[in-house]
Amino acid sequence: MKLLLLAGTGEARRIAEALPAIAGVEAVASLAGGTRVPATLGVPVRSGGFGGRQAFADYLGAEGIGAVLDATHPFAIDITRRTAEVCADLGLPYAQVLRRGWTPGPGDRWTFVDREEQVADLVPDGSTVFLGTGTKGLERFANLTGREVICRRIETPDAPFPFPGGRFLQGRPPFSVAEEVALFTKLGVDWLVVKNSGGAASRSKLDAARDLGLPVALLNRPAQPAATRFETEAEALEWVRRLAA
Template sequence: MSGRQRVLVLGGTTEARQLAGCLATVPNVEVTSSLAGRVRDPVLPEGEVRVGGFGGEAGLARWLVERSIHRVIDATHPFAATITSHAARAATQVHVPLLVLRRPAWVAGPGDRWHEVGSLQEAARILPHLGRRPLLTTGRQGVDAFAHLDDLAFVVRTVDPPDVPLPRRHVLLLDRGPYTLVDELDLMVRHGIDVLVTKNSGGHATAAKLEAARRRGIPVVVVSRPPLPEGVPVVPGVEDALAWLGDGHR
Protein backbone atom coordinates (compact mmCIF):
# COMPACT_ATOMS: atom_id res chain seq x y z
CA MET A 1 0.00 0.00 0.00
CA SER A 2 1.39 3.41 -1.00
CA GLY A 3 0.73 6.43 1.22
CA ARG A 4 -1.11 6.59 4.52
CA GLN A 5 -4.30 4.53 4.58
CA ARG A 6 -7.12 5.00 7.08
CA VAL A 7 -9.28 1.89 7.09
CA LEU A 8 -12.60 1.36 8.83
CA VAL A 9 -13.45 -2.27 9.59
CA LEU A 10 -17.08 -2.88 10.46
CA GLY A 11 -16.54 -5.81 12.75
CA GLY A 12 -17.80 -8.16 15.39
CA THR A 13 -16.75 -11.37 13.65
CA THR A 14 -13.70 -13.61 13.87
CA GLU A 15 -12.67 -12.51 10.38
CA ALA A 16 -12.92 -8.85 11.37
CA ARG A 17 -10.62 -9.41 14.35
CA GLN A 18 -8.14 -11.31 12.21
CA LEU A 19 -8.16 -8.55 9.61
CA ALA A 20 -7.68 -5.81 12.21
CA GLY A 21 -4.80 -7.77 13.73
CA CYS A 22 -3.06 -8.00 10.35
CA LEU A 23 -3.59 -4.31 9.57
CA ALA A 24 -2.37 -3.24 13.00
CA THR A 25 1.10 -4.49 12.05
CA VAL A 26 1.29 -2.50 8.80
CA PRO A 27 3.22 0.76 9.39
CA ASN A 28 1.30 2.93 6.89
CA VAL A 29 -2.19 1.83 7.93
CA GLU A 30 -4.46 3.23 10.63
CA VAL A 31 -7.24 0.75 11.32
CA THR A 32 -10.40 1.48 13.31
CA SER A 33 -12.78 -1.35 14.13
CA SER A 34 -16.42 -0.53 14.77
CA LEU A 35 -18.56 -2.84 16.94
CA ALA A 36 -22.32 -2.55 17.23
CA GLY A 37 -22.18 -2.99 21.01
CA ARG A 38 -24.85 -5.69 21.18
CA VAL A 39 -22.59 -8.23 22.92
CA ARG A 40 -21.94 -7.41 26.55
CA ASP A 41 -18.37 -8.68 26.70
CA PRO A 42 -17.02 -8.71 23.13
CA VAL A 43 -13.61 -10.01 22.16
CA LEU A 44 -11.86 -6.79 21.13
CA PRO A 45 -9.65 -6.57 18.03
CA GLU A 46 -6.24 -4.93 17.88
CA GLY A 47 -6.03 -1.24 17.03
CA GLU A 48 -8.51 1.53 17.67
CA VAL A 49 -12.03 0.39 18.54
CA ARG A 50 -15.30 2.31 18.57
CA VAL A 51 -18.52 0.85 19.97
CA GLY A 52 -22.05 1.81 19.02
CA GLY A 53 -24.02 2.90 15.99
CA PHE A 54 -23.23 5.79 13.66
CA GLY A 55 -26.75 7.18 13.47
CA GLY A 56 -27.81 5.58 10.21
CA GLU A 57 -26.27 5.96 6.78
CA ALA A 58 -26.09 9.77 7.06
CA GLY A 59 -24.17 9.51 10.32
CA LEU A 60 -21.79 6.94 8.86
CA ALA A 61 -21.20 9.06 5.75
CA ARG A 62 -20.42 12.06 7.94
CA TRP A 63 -18.04 10.00 10.11
CA LEU A 64 -16.16 8.73 7.05
CA VAL A 65 -15.58 12.29 5.87
CA GLU A 66 -14.67 13.66 9.31
CA ARG A 67 -12.12 10.89 9.86
CA SER A 68 -10.78 11.03 6.27
CA ILE A 69 -11.35 7.30 5.81
CA HIS A 70 -9.80 5.88 2.63
CA ARG A 71 -11.37 2.41 2.63
CA VAL A 72 -14.21 0.56 4.37
CA ILE A 73 -14.38 -3.19 4.87
CA ASP A 74 -17.71 -4.56 6.03
CA ALA A 75 -16.78 -7.71 7.95
CA THR A 76 -19.96 -7.84 10.00
CA HIS A 77 -22.11 -10.90 10.62
CA PRO A 78 -23.82 -12.25 7.48
CA PHE A 79 -27.19 -11.35 9.04
CA ALA A 80 -26.26 -7.75 9.93
CA ALA A 81 -28.29 -6.54 6.95
CA THR A 82 -29.00 -3.04 8.26
CA ILE A 83 -25.39 -1.94 8.78
CA THR A 84 -24.39 -3.56 5.48
CA SER A 85 -27.07 -1.58 3.66
CA HIS A 86 -26.09 1.63 5.46
CA ALA A 87 -22.42 1.08 4.68
CA ALA A 88 -23.09 0.56 0.97
CA ARG A 89 -25.15 3.74 0.66
CA ALA A 90 -22.87 5.86 2.87
CA ALA A 91 -19.71 4.79 1.03
CA THR A 92 -21.34 5.61 -2.30
CA GLN A 93 -22.42 9.04 -1.08
CA VAL A 94 -18.90 10.07 -0.05
CA HIS A 95 -17.03 8.09 -2.73
CA VAL A 96 -15.13 5.79 -0.37
CA PRO A 97 -14.36 2.30 -1.73
CA LEU A 98 -16.22 -0.45 0.12
CA LEU A 99 -15.54 -4.17 0.29
CA VAL A 100 -17.73 -6.82 1.93
CA LEU A 101 -15.88 -9.68 3.65
CA ARG A 102 -18.23 -12.63 4.11
CA ARG A 103 -17.27 -16.13 5.11
CA PRO A 104 -18.81 -18.77 2.81
CA ALA A 105 -22.24 -20.03 3.73
CA TRP A 106 -22.78 -23.59 4.90
CA VAL A 107 -23.94 -26.04 2.25
CA ALA A 108 -26.01 -29.15 2.89
CA GLY A 109 -24.18 -32.43 2.35
CA PRO A 110 -25.08 -36.11 2.11
CA GLY A 111 -27.23 -37.20 5.04
CA ASP A 112 -28.36 -33.68 5.95
CA ARG A 113 -32.08 -33.09 6.46
CA TRP A 114 -32.16 -29.36 5.85
CA HIS A 115 -35.27 -27.20 5.55
CA GLU A 116 -34.13 -23.84 4.18
CA VAL A 117 -36.37 -20.85 4.93
CA GLY A 118 -36.19 -17.14 4.27
CA SER A 119 -36.91 -15.77 7.73
CA LEU A 120 -37.24 -16.58 11.41
CA GLN A 121 -41.01 -16.24 11.06
CA GLU A 122 -41.03 -18.91 8.36
CA ALA A 123 -38.83 -21.10 10.56
CA ALA A 124 -41.39 -20.75 13.37
CA ARG A 125 -44.22 -21.76 11.03
CA ILE A 126 -42.67 -25.07 9.99
CA LEU A 127 -41.00 -25.96 13.29
CA PRO A 128 -44.00 -27.69 14.92
CA HIS A 129 -44.13 -30.11 11.98
CA LEU A 130 -40.52 -31.21 12.49
CA GLY A 131 -40.00 -31.77 16.21
CA ARG A 132 -41.03 -31.10 19.80
CA ARG A 133 -37.69 -30.31 21.44
CA PRO A 134 -35.86 -27.70 19.33
CA LEU A 135 -32.35 -26.41 19.87
CA LEU A 136 -32.58 -22.73 18.93
CA THR A 137 -29.23 -21.20 17.94
CA THR A 138 -30.31 -18.10 16.00
CA GLY A 139 -28.91 -15.52 18.43
CA ARG A 140 -30.71 -13.47 21.04
CA GLN A 141 -32.32 -11.10 18.56
CA GLY A 142 -35.41 -12.54 16.97
CA VAL A 143 -36.03 -15.25 19.56
CA ASP A 144 -39.47 -13.73 20.04
CA ALA A 145 -40.45 -15.12 16.63
CA PHE A 146 -40.82 -18.46 18.45
CA ALA A 147 -42.42 -17.13 21.65
CA HIS A 148 -45.95 -18.21 20.68
CA LEU A 149 -45.05 -21.90 20.25
CA ASP A 150 -46.29 -23.05 23.65
CA ASP A 151 -46.40 -26.74 22.72
CA LEU A 152 -42.66 -26.97 22.06
CA ALA A 153 -39.97 -27.29 24.73
CA PHE A 154 -37.02 -25.18 23.57
CA VAL A 155 -33.35 -25.17 24.42
CA VAL A 156 -32.26 -21.61 23.58
CA ARG A 157 -28.51 -20.98 23.27
CA THR A 158 -27.21 -17.41 23.10
CA VAL A 159 -24.10 -15.48 24.13
CA ASP A 160 -26.06 -12.92 26.16
CA PRO A 161 -29.56 -13.17 27.70
CA PRO A 162 -32.29 -12.23 25.20
CA ASP A 163 -34.16 -8.99 25.90
CA VAL A 164 -37.25 -10.10 23.98
CA PRO A 165 -40.04 -12.53 24.95
CA LEU A 166 -38.98 -16.19 25.07
CA PRO A 167 -41.08 -19.30 24.49
CA ARG A 168 -43.03 -20.28 27.60
CA ARG A 169 -41.26 -23.65 27.84
CA HIS A 170 -37.54 -23.14 27.48
CA VAL A 171 -34.11 -23.79 28.93
CA LEU A 172 -31.68 -20.91 28.38
CA LEU A 173 -28.00 -21.75 27.82
CA LEU A 174 -25.54 -18.84 27.82
CA ASP A 175 -22.46 -19.91 25.93
CA ARG A 176 -20.02 -18.73 23.29
CA GLY A 177 -18.38 -20.81 20.54
CA PRO A 178 -16.34 -22.41 19.21
CA TYR A 179 -18.11 -25.69 19.96
CA THR A 180 -16.77 -29.19 19.50
CA LEU A 181 -18.61 -32.11 17.92
CA VAL A 182 -18.38 -34.06 21.17
CA ASP A 183 -19.97 -31.21 23.11
CA GLU A 184 -22.74 -30.69 20.56
CA LEU A 185 -23.61 -34.39 20.49
CA ASP A 186 -23.66 -34.46 24.28
CA LEU A 187 -25.96 -31.43 24.42
CA MET A 188 -28.40 -32.95 21.93
CA VAL A 189 -28.52 -36.28 23.73
CA ARG A 190 -28.76 -34.72 27.20
CA HIS A 191 -31.67 -32.46 26.25
CA GLY A 192 -33.42 -34.85 23.87
CA ILE A 193 -33.09 -32.45 20.94
CA ASP A 194 -35.08 -33.60 17.90
CA VAL A 195 -34.73 -30.53 15.62
CA LEU A 196 -32.10 -27.80 15.21
CA VAL A 197 -32.80 -24.19 14.19
CA THR A 198 -29.94 -22.04 12.95
CA LYS A 199 -29.09 -19.11 10.72
CA ASN A 200 -26.70 -19.86 7.88
CA SER A 201 -23.84 -17.99 9.49
CA GLY A 202 -21.09 -20.09 7.94
CA GLY A 203 -17.64 -20.54 9.45
CA HIS A 204 -16.08 -23.20 11.63
CA ALA A 205 -16.80 -21.92 15.15
CA THR A 206 -20.41 -23.14 15.26
CA ALA A 207 -20.47 -25.69 12.43
CA ALA A 208 -20.17 -28.71 14.75
CA LYS A 209 -23.90 -28.54 15.50
CA LEU A 210 -24.62 -29.36 11.85
CA GLU A 211 -22.43 -32.46 11.95
CA ALA A 212 -24.02 -33.45 15.24
CA ALA A 213 -27.50 -33.10 13.73
CA ARG A 214 -26.41 -35.19 10.74
CA ARG A 215 -25.11 -37.95 12.99
CA ARG A 216 -28.25 -37.86 15.12
CA GLY A 217 -30.45 -37.92 12.01
CA ILE A 218 -32.45 -34.87 13.10
CA PRO A 219 -33.85 -32.17 10.80
CA VAL A 220 -32.28 -28.71 10.62
CA VAL A 221 -34.18 -25.51 9.89
CA VAL A 222 -31.70 -23.19 8.18
CA VAL A 223 -32.52 -19.50 7.78
CA SER A 224 -30.97 -18.21 4.54
CA ARG A 225 -28.82 -15.10 4.48
CA PRO A 226 -30.27 -11.73 3.47
CA PRO A 227 -29.15 -10.50 0.04
CA LEU A 228 -26.12 -8.23 -0.24
CA PRO A 229 -26.32 -4.77 -1.83
CA GLU A 230 -25.86 -4.81 -5.59
CA GLY A 231 -22.59 -3.68 -7.08
CA VAL A 232 -20.47 -4.14 -3.93
CA PRO A 233 -17.40 -6.40 -4.28
CA VAL A 234 -17.46 -9.42 -1.97
CA VAL A 235 -14.57 -11.64 -0.85
CA PRO A 236 -14.66 -14.78 1.32
CA GLY A 237 -11.50 -14.40 3.41
CA VAL A 238 -9.04 -12.13 5.18
CA GLU A 239 -6.25 -12.67 2.64
CA ASP A 240 -8.58 -11.53 -0.12
CA ALA A 241 -9.43 -8.37 1.83
CA LEU A 242 -5.74 -7.62 2.36
CA ALA A 243 -5.14 -8.06 -1.36
CA TRP A 244 -7.99 -5.63 -2.12
CA LEU A 245 -6.43 -3.04 0.17
CA GLY A 246 -3.10 -3.42 -1.60
CA ASP A 247 -4.30 -3.46 -5.17
CA GLY A 248 -4.03 0.28 -5.73
CA HIS A 249 -7.76 1.09 -6.03
CA ARG A 250 -8.91 4.33 -4.42
Protein backbone atom coordinates in the same frame (compact mmCIF):
# COMPACT_ATOMS: atom_id res chain seq x y z
CA MET B 1 -5.20 5.93 4.27
CA LYS B 2 -7.51 5.57 7.23
CA LEU B 3 -9.58 2.38 7.08
CA LEU B 4 -12.74 1.63 9.02
CA LEU B 5 -13.13 -2.10 9.68
CA LEU B 6 -16.65 -3.13 10.65
CA ALA B 7 -15.89 -6.07 12.91
CA GLY B 8 -17.60 -8.70 15.05
CA THR B 9 -16.55 -11.92 13.31
CA GLY B 10 -13.52 -14.19 13.39
CA GLU B 11 -12.56 -12.95 9.94
CA ALA B 12 -12.62 -9.37 11.20
CA ARG B 13 -10.41 -10.25 14.16
CA ARG B 14 -7.81 -11.89 11.95
CA ILE B 15 -7.92 -9.01 9.45
CA ALA B 16 -7.48 -6.50 12.28
CA GLU B 17 -4.43 -8.38 13.53
CA ALA B 18 -2.87 -8.21 10.06
CA LEU B 19 -3.63 -4.55 9.28
CA PRO B 20 -0.79 -2.96 11.31
CA ALA B 21 1.71 -4.67 9.02
CA ILE B 22 0.35 -2.90 5.91
CA ALA B 23 2.33 0.25 5.16
CA GLY B 24 0.32 3.43 4.77
CA VAL B 25 -2.77 2.14 6.57
CA GLU B 26 -4.22 3.54 9.77
CA ALA B 27 -7.11 1.35 10.88
CA VAL B 28 -9.91 1.57 13.40
CA ALA B 29 -12.32 -1.28 14.11
CA SER B 30 -15.95 -0.80 15.00
CA LEU B 31 -17.91 -3.27 17.13
CA ALA B 32 -21.68 -2.98 17.36
CA GLY B 33 -21.63 -3.96 21.03
CA GLY B 34 -23.37 -7.34 20.74
CA THR B 35 -21.22 -8.76 23.54
CA ARG B 36 -20.31 -7.03 26.77
CA VAL B 37 -16.65 -8.08 26.67
CA PRO B 38 -15.44 -7.94 23.06
CA ALA B 39 -12.26 -9.69 22.07
CA THR B 40 -9.09 -7.61 21.93
CA LEU B 41 -8.20 -6.59 18.38
CA GLY B 42 -4.90 -5.47 16.90
CA VAL B 43 -6.12 -1.93 16.13
CA PRO B 44 -7.98 0.81 18.04
CA VAL B 45 -11.61 -0.11 18.68
CA ARG B 46 -14.79 1.92 18.97
CA SER B 47 -17.84 0.20 20.40
CA GLY B 48 -21.52 0.91 19.89
CA GLY B 49 -23.66 2.03 16.98
CA PHE B 50 -23.21 5.20 14.94
CA GLY B 51 -26.67 6.63 15.60
CA GLY B 52 -28.24 6.29 12.18
CA ARG B 53 -27.44 6.88 8.54
CA GLN B 54 -26.57 10.60 8.73
CA ALA B 55 -24.57 10.17 11.92
CA PHE B 56 -22.58 7.40 10.23
CA ALA B 57 -21.87 9.62 7.21
CA ASP B 58 -20.83 12.43 9.56
CA TYR B 59 -18.48 10.07 11.40
CA LEU B 60 -16.80 8.97 8.17
CA GLY B 61 -16.19 12.58 7.20
CA ALA B 62 -15.09 13.80 10.63
CA GLU B 63 -12.63 10.93 11.07
CA GLY B 64 -11.22 11.21 7.55
CA ILE B 65 -12.09 7.62 6.68
CA GLY B 66 -10.75 6.75 3.26
CA ALA B 67 -12.26 3.26 2.84
CA VAL B 68 -14.58 0.85 4.65
CA LEU B 69 -14.13 -2.91 4.95
CA ASP B 70 -17.28 -4.66 6.16
CA ALA B 71 -16.51 -7.92 7.95
CA THR B 72 -19.72 -8.12 9.96
CA HIS B 73 -21.89 -11.22 10.33
CA PRO B 74 -23.59 -12.48 7.14
CA PHE B 75 -26.95 -11.72 8.76
CA ALA B 76 -26.05 -8.16 9.88
CA ILE B 77 -27.87 -7.00 6.78
CA ASP B 78 -29.07 -3.63 8.11
CA ILE B 79 -25.50 -2.57 8.84
CA THR B 80 -24.24 -3.90 5.50
CA ARG B 81 -26.92 -2.24 3.39
CA ARG B 82 -26.59 1.11 5.13
CA THR B 83 -22.79 1.06 4.89
CA ALA B 84 -22.78 0.17 1.20
CA GLU B 85 -25.30 2.92 0.43
CA VAL B 86 -23.53 5.62 2.47
CA CYS B 87 -20.14 4.76 0.98
CA ALA B 88 -21.63 4.90 -2.53
CA ASP B 89 -23.15 8.31 -1.78
CA LEU B 90 -19.81 9.62 -0.47
CA GLY B 91 -17.70 7.98 -3.16
CA LEU B 92 -15.73 5.95 -0.61
CA PRO B 93 -14.25 2.55 -1.52
CA TYR B 94 -16.30 -0.19 0.17
CA ALA B 95 -15.88 -3.96 0.24
CA GLN B 96 -17.56 -6.78 2.10
CA VAL B 97 -16.02 -9.96 3.50
CA LEU B 98 -18.70 -12.64 3.18
CA ARG B 99 -17.74 -16.21 3.95
CA ARG B 100 -19.23 -18.99 1.86
CA GLY B 101 -22.50 -20.47 3.14
CA TRP B 102 -22.96 -24.08 4.21
CA THR B 103 -24.23 -26.75 1.84
CA PRO B 104 -25.61 -30.14 2.92
CA GLY B 105 -23.64 -33.34 2.56
CA PRO B 106 -24.36 -37.06 3.01
CA GLY B 107 -26.38 -37.69 6.16
CA ASP B 108 -27.55 -34.08 6.58
CA ARG B 109 -31.31 -33.59 6.98
CA TRP B 110 -31.63 -29.91 6.15
CA THR B 111 -34.63 -27.86 5.08
CA PHE B 112 -33.94 -24.30 3.92
CA VAL B 113 -36.39 -21.54 4.87
CA ASP B 114 -36.46 -17.81 4.13
CA ARG B 115 -38.17 -16.60 7.30
CA GLU B 116 -38.20 -17.58 10.97
CA GLU B 117 -41.98 -17.89 10.94
CA GLN B 118 -41.76 -20.77 8.44
CA VAL B 119 -40.04 -23.06 10.95
CA ALA B 120 -43.37 -23.72 12.67
CA ASP B 121 -44.63 -25.38 9.47
CA LEU B 122 -41.86 -28.00 9.77
CA VAL B 123 -41.75 -28.79 13.48
CA PRO B 124 -44.46 -31.05 15.01
CA ASP B 125 -46.21 -30.09 18.23
CA GLY B 126 -44.50 -31.42 21.34
CA SER B 127 -41.01 -31.16 19.83
CA THR B 128 -38.01 -29.68 21.58
CA VAL B 129 -36.47 -27.02 19.34
CA PHE B 130 -32.92 -25.77 19.81
CA LEU B 131 -32.35 -22.30 18.37
CA GLY B 132 -28.73 -21.76 17.42
CA THR B 133 -29.72 -18.46 15.82
CA GLY B 134 -28.86 -15.96 18.55
CA THR B 135 -31.39 -13.57 20.02
CA LYS B 136 -31.82 -11.09 17.17
CA GLY B 137 -35.25 -11.71 15.65
CA LEU B 138 -36.14 -14.20 18.39
CA GLU B 139 -39.68 -12.84 18.62
CA ARG B 140 -40.31 -14.10 15.07
CA PHE B 141 -40.33 -17.66 16.42
CA ALA B 142 -43.31 -16.87 18.68
CA ASN B 143 -45.61 -19.06 16.53
CA LEU B 144 -43.77 -22.17 17.81
CA THR B 145 -46.55 -22.70 20.34
CA GLY B 146 -46.86 -26.24 21.65
CA ARG B 147 -43.08 -26.82 21.39
CA GLU B 148 -40.32 -26.38 23.91
CA VAL B 149 -37.97 -23.72 22.54
CA ILE B 150 -34.41 -23.36 23.83
CA CYS B 151 -32.31 -20.43 22.65
CA ARG B 152 -28.60 -20.36 23.36
CA ARG B 153 -26.98 -17.01 23.98
CA ILE B 154 -23.53 -15.85 25.03
CA GLU B 155 -24.38 -13.26 27.66
CA THR B 156 -26.49 -13.58 30.81
CA PRO B 157 -30.11 -12.76 29.89
CA ASP B 158 -31.20 -9.31 31.05
CA ALA B 159 -34.86 -9.84 30.14
CA PRO B 160 -37.30 -12.76 30.22
CA PHE B 161 -37.85 -14.96 27.18
CA PRO B 162 -40.09 -13.04 24.75
CA PHE B 163 -42.81 -15.68 24.44
CA PRO B 164 -44.26 -18.59 26.46
CA GLY B 165 -42.74 -22.04 26.16
CA GLY B 166 -39.20 -20.83 25.66
CA ARG B 167 -36.07 -20.47 27.77
CA PHE B 168 -32.52 -19.28 27.43
CA LEU B 169 -29.42 -21.43 27.74
CA GLN B 170 -26.19 -19.57 28.32
CA GLY B 171 -23.00 -20.76 26.62
CA ARG B 172 -19.90 -19.24 25.09
CA PRO B 173 -18.43 -20.77 21.91
CA PRO B 174 -16.53 -22.52 20.54
CA PHE B 175 -18.24 -25.88 21.10
CA SER B 176 -16.86 -29.17 19.87
CA VAL B 177 -19.00 -31.69 18.01
CA ALA B 178 -18.82 -34.03 21.01
CA GLU B 179 -20.02 -31.24 23.32
CA GLU B 180 -22.92 -30.45 21.03
CA VAL B 181 -23.89 -34.11 20.73
CA ALA B 182 -23.88 -34.44 24.52
CA LEU B 183 -25.91 -31.25 24.95
CA PHE B 184 -28.55 -32.11 22.35
CA THR B 185 -28.90 -35.59 23.82
CA LYS B 186 -29.26 -34.24 27.36
CA LEU B 187 -31.89 -31.70 26.29
CA GLY B 188 -33.80 -34.19 24.12
CA VAL B 189 -33.57 -31.95 21.07
CA ASP B 190 -35.82 -32.94 18.17
CA TRP B 191 -35.11 -30.06 15.78
CA LEU B 192 -32.17 -27.69 15.31
CA VAL B 193 -32.66 -24.21 13.83
CA VAL B 194 -29.61 -22.41 12.48
CA LYS B 195 -28.81 -19.39 10.34
CA ASN B 196 -26.73 -20.21 7.28
CA SER B 197 -23.76 -18.26 8.63
CA GLY B 198 -21.09 -20.44 7.05
CA GLY B 199 -17.56 -20.87 8.33
CA ALA B 200 -15.88 -23.54 10.40
CA ALA B 201 -16.23 -21.95 13.84
CA SER B 202 -19.95 -22.67 14.31
CA ARG B 203 -20.25 -25.72 12.08
CA SER B 204 -20.05 -28.16 15.02
CA LYS B 205 -23.77 -27.96 15.83
CA LEU B 206 -24.62 -29.03 12.29
CA ASP B 207 -22.15 -31.91 12.46
CA ALA B 208 -23.67 -32.95 15.79
CA ALA B 209 -27.16 -32.89 14.27
CA ARG B 210 -25.95 -35.14 11.44
CA ASP B 211 -24.37 -37.58 13.91
CA LEU B 212 -27.64 -37.73 15.85
CA GLY B 213 -29.86 -37.88 12.76
CA LEU B 214 -31.63 -34.64 13.74
CA PRO B 215 -33.51 -32.56 11.19
CA VAL B 216 -32.31 -28.98 10.74
CA ALA B 217 -34.13 -25.85 9.61
CA LEU B 218 -31.56 -23.59 7.98
CA LEU B 219 -32.38 -19.91 7.52
CA ASN B 220 -31.29 -18.57 4.15
CA ARG B 221 -29.15 -15.46 4.09
CA PRO B 222 -30.79 -12.14 3.26
CA ALA B 223 -30.08 -10.63 -0.15
CA GLN B 224 -26.83 -8.66 -0.10
CA PRO B 225 -26.27 -5.27 -1.74
CA ALA B 226 -24.31 -4.94 -4.95
CA ALA B 227 -20.73 -4.38 -3.82
CA THR B 228 -17.14 -5.52 -4.07
CA ARG B 229 -17.12 -8.79 -2.15
CA PHE B 230 -14.48 -11.25 -0.93
CA GLU B 231 -14.83 -14.72 0.57
CA THR B 232 -11.42 -14.79 2.22
CA GLU B 233 -9.36 -12.61 4.53
CA ALA B 234 -6.39 -12.78 2.16
CA GLU B 235 -8.42 -11.27 -0.68
CA ALA B 236 -9.69 -8.48 1.59
CA LEU B 237 -6.18 -7.64 2.83
CA GLU B 238 -4.90 -7.49 -0.74
CA TRP B 239 -7.68 -5.01 -1.53
CA VAL B 240 -6.52 -2.84 1.37
CA ARG B 241 -2.90 -3.03 0.15
CA ARG B 242 -3.92 -1.90 -3.34
CA LEU B 243 -5.83 1.06 -1.93
CA ALA B 244 -2.91 2.10 0.27
CA ALA B 245 -0.31 1.79 -2.47
